[in-house]
Amino acid sequence: MSGISSSDEQRIASALDGLAIELPSWGFANTGTRFGKFVQDGAATSLEEKFSDAGTVHRLTGAAPTVALHVLWDMPGGVKDIDAVRKLESQHGVRAGSINPNLFQSQEYKHGSVANPDADIRAHAVAHLLESVEIGKALGGNDISIWLADGSNYPGTQSIRRRIDWTQEALSKAHAALAPGQRMLVEYKPFEPAFYHTDIGDWGMALEFARRSGPQAKVLVDTGHHYQAQNIEQIVAWLLHLDALGGFHFNDRRYADDDLTLGSIDPYQVFRIFCELRYDAYRKGAAPQIAYMVDQSHNLKPKMEAMVQTVAVAQEIYARAALVDQEKLAELQDRCDLVAAEELYRGAFWQDVRPLVHAWRKARGLAEDPLEALRSSGYVKKISDERRSKNSGTVTAYA
Numbered sequence: 001m002s003g004i005s006s007s008d009e010q011r012i013a014s015a016l017d018g019l020a021i022e023l024p025s026w027g028f029a030n031t032g033t034r035f036g037k038f039v040q041d042g043a044a045t046s047l048e049e050k051f052s053d054a055g056t057v058h059r060l061t062g063a064a065p066t067v068a069l070h071v072l073w074d075m076p077g078g079v080k081d082i083d084a085v086r087k088l089e090s091q092h093g094v095r096a097g098s099i100n101p102n103l104f105q106s107q108e109y110k111h112g113s114v115a116n117p118d119a120d121i122r123a124h125a126v127a128h129l130l131e132s133v134e135i136g137k138a139l140g141g142n143d144i145s146i147w148l149a150d151g152s153n154y155p156g157t158q159s160i161r162r163r164i165d166w167t168q169e170a171l172s173k174a175h176a177a178l179a180p181g182q183r184m185l186v187e188y189k190p191f192e193p194a195f196y197h198t199d200i201g202d203w204g205m206a207l208e209f210a211r212r213s214g215p216q217a218k219v220l221v222d223t224g225h226h227y228q229a230q231n232i233e234q235i236v237a238w239l240l241h242l243d244a245l246g247g248f249h250f251n252d253r254r255y256a257d258d259d260l261t262l263g264s265i266d267p268y269q270v271f272r273i274f275c276e277l278r279y280d281a282y283r284k285g286a287a288p289q290i291a292y293m294v295d296q297s298h299n300l301k302p303k304m305e306a307m308v309q310t311v312a313v314a315q316e317i318y319a320r321a322a323l324v325d326q327e328k329l330a331e332l333q334d335r336c337d338l339v340a341a342e343e344l345y346r347g348a349f350w351q352d353v354r355p356l357v358h359a360w361r362k363a364r365g366l367a368e369d370p371l372e373a374l375r376s377s378g379y380v381k382k383i384s385d386e387r388r389s390k391n392s393g394t395v396t397a398y399a
């Protein structure tokens with residue numbers, strides 16, 4: 001391959017060895033937009049089916065060993081469902097990953113969950129957070145990944161300041177309940193469903209909440225949760241600098257929180273984010289502890305294919321980022337040789353590393369092309385036949 005040395009190849013192989021992508025259970029189910037869902041015969045209709053699908057993606061890619069769970073959607077019985085989850089883990093060869101409390105769906109959360117002006121509702125929300133922490137503990141100290149829909153739609157209708165206090169109170173309580181080593185990830189989002197103010201609206205707010213909660217709290221960056229034109233890699237660089245980055249929710253977008261598949265619109269942005277992560281590992285001599293999670297909604301693409309494609313894209317772009325020669329880049333940056341520095345950076349992005357990623361898979365006994373392997377496996381046909389009747393008549397508007 002043009003300009004790729006054997007040390008580059010080794011760097012790519014060890015980078016890929018260290019890259020694990022967590023898949024969202026909800027990415028296999030019938031999700032869509034708020035205007036409706038287009039039901040797929042093979043969509044997962046139960047937690048068992050989600051585990052089966054995630055296990056299949058992992059078997060095909062070797063890079064997706066965990067599945068993120070959303071408590072209400074996947075474990076409506078809370079801690080009572082733990083044995084069932086453990087069974088599914090061993091049946092399907094994938095472990096439960098981050099535990100996502102659901103503080104946005106119930107009717108009582110109309111004016112917020114942990115920041116609701118009603119103390120009883122706040123207490124109810126905190127109890128759910130604490131139960132989520134317990135679930136995480138029981139499953140092996142899994143991360144708790146918190147996203148709050150809390151906010152308001154109209155100026156003056158809610159106290160931004162009091163809601164800061166209430167949110168902090170709840171997050172501090174959740175942090176105090178964590179097991180040693182268990183992490184709490186705080187996700188931010190500037191808008192939707194709240195359209196005037198969101199209580200955790202950006203990375204500064206998430207960072208401050210995390211810091212005040214305690215050392216096991218980190219920030220989660222969902223790539224879709226930014227204003228247009230925001231420099232996401234700079235946010236990533238800052239969070240890494242502060243040792244405050246805990247994880248990602250990967251997806252792509254053209255307009256807002258579109259939840260499209262990773263790298264489908266702007267693969268260069270994914271590359272720039274991965275470059276910051278690679279730089280951090282280079283600078284510190286060890287990879288940061290980051291949960292690389294996917295948060296996508298596949299309304300039109302076939303769900304299994306979309307997931308396999310996402311993992312493959314993540315691997316390909318990560319491999320390109322691993323090609324950047326950090327020492328050389330730093331040298332060029334110090335000399336302010338702008339064009340040469342940019343060419344080195346951009347040049348890595350334009351390398352076709354797919355043959356090397358294929359070779360990496362082959363060396364590990366995996367299918368060289370996991371998408372092709374999925375197609376020829378007959379898995380999608382099988383699940384479509386098995387689940388068709390369960391999926392018919394499930395068209396409902398997306399909440």
Ligand code: PSV
Nearest residue numbers: 100147187189222249257295
């Ligand atoms: C909200 O838009 C979000 O990104 C949060 O992470 C939720 O948990 C997820 O999507 C699924 O609704």
Ligand code: MN
Nearest residue numbers: 187222249295
């Ligand atoms: Mn998210």
